[in-house]
Amino acid sequence: MSTSDPLAGTPAARRPEPRRSLLVCAVIGAAVMAAVDEIVFHQLLHWHHFYDRSTSGVALVSDGLLHTAELLALVAGFFLYADLRRRRALAPGHAWSGAFLGAGAFQVFDGIVDHKVLRVHQVRYGVDVTPYDWAWNLAGLALLVTGGVLLSRARRAGGRRPS
Numbered sequence: 001m002s003t004s005d006p007l008a009g010t011p012a013a014r015r016p017e018p019r020r021s022l023l024v025c026a027v028i029g030a031a032v033m034a035a036v037d038e039i040v041f042h043q044l045l046h047w048h049h050f051y052d053r054s055t056s057g058v059a060l061v062s063d064g065l066l067h068t069a070e071l072l073a074l075v076a077g078f079f080l081y082a083d084l085r086r087r088r089a090l091a092p093g094h095a096w097s098g099a100f101l102g103a104g105a106f107q108v109f110d111g112i113v114d115h116k117v118l119r120v121h122q123v124r125y126g127v128d129v130t131p132y133d134w135a136w137n138l139a140g141l142a143l144l145v146t147g148g149v150l151l152s153r154a155r156r157a158g159g160r161r162p163s
Helices: 019-044 056-086 094-118 130-158
Strands: none
Touching: 019 056, 019 130, 056 130, 094 130
16 A cells, blocks of 8 residues: 555545445446436337437437436446445445435436426337336336335444445
């Protein structure tokens, strides 16, 4: 370890950071879910674009902007994750819960806000969207519940709330 590194060898450098682990992995989880949405539903299935209320050109540009934001969040999240690992500050239980909570939050936000409130797109067109909406939102809810259970377990195992 270099003596010029202010964190090297200090007890604080090896102390887990539950709150930061949770938040960093929530960013990664949301970015991964955005990637799944964009790749599967936008590109492979052609069910919708991020913004479907204009021309197909605008829809493709909106997909590109979503993809850009998702990649930036993923890269930033992994840099922050690597920093936690480097400093031995990663709290794995909180990190896993953050990943599920981030993925679920993206899914539910997309299903409720984007699909129903703002109506920028639907899950699918030309069919009754009700079963698709239920499946979309219940999948997001399942991710949120999983993240909540993991967070509860991580807090019990750590004996305290994230700081």
